[in-house]
Amino acid sequence: MTGGSALPFGGSLGVWLAIVLIGLATYGFRLSFIYLFGRIDEVPPRIKRPLRYVPPAVLAALVLPDLVTIRPSVAATLVDERLIAGAVAGVIAWRTENVMATIGAGMATLWLFRFVVFA
CATH class of the missing domain: 1.20.5 (Single alpha-helices involved in coiled-coils or other helix-helix interfaces)
Incomplete structure (x- = not known):
């Protein structure tokens, strides 16, 4: 051995x-x-302040790789249905600060583009 x-x-x-x-x-x-x-x-408070940024950082680390893909061209990346749905969900989250509205709008946009527009 x-x-x-x-x-x-x-x-x-x-x-x-x-x-x-x-x-x-x-x-x-x-x-x-x-x-x-x-x-x-x-x-x-010295510990509490940086801990506020942990959930958004973890969420970004989990979600961003699925949204931004490497395509043969920039145009193909920009019309990816996941990126469009993520952008819509981001705007809804920013404007409403409502988790359910964000999830609903993001999923509806993804399904719309995946099954209707790009079908």
Whole structure:
């Protein structure tokens, strides 16, 4: 055998050690926040201010790759039904600040372009 000592699942000791250590570090990091915020009454404003930007940043990271695609040309990218529906949903969200209206308008626009306009 090469590559270190073998474990029952076919991995080397170093790989399994790294998996366990990374898992423990992740668990400890998450537990520290639970422990910390369980012991204080109020989240300090210095911490609360940046935390306001976490949900929009996560949403953008999840949604943006599906909206912006790499097409052979800029024109093909701009007429992609997902980008158009995302833009409509963004405008509705900005104007109404209503989640259901945003989802409804975005989905209606996507379905309209996917099944009627570009069919």
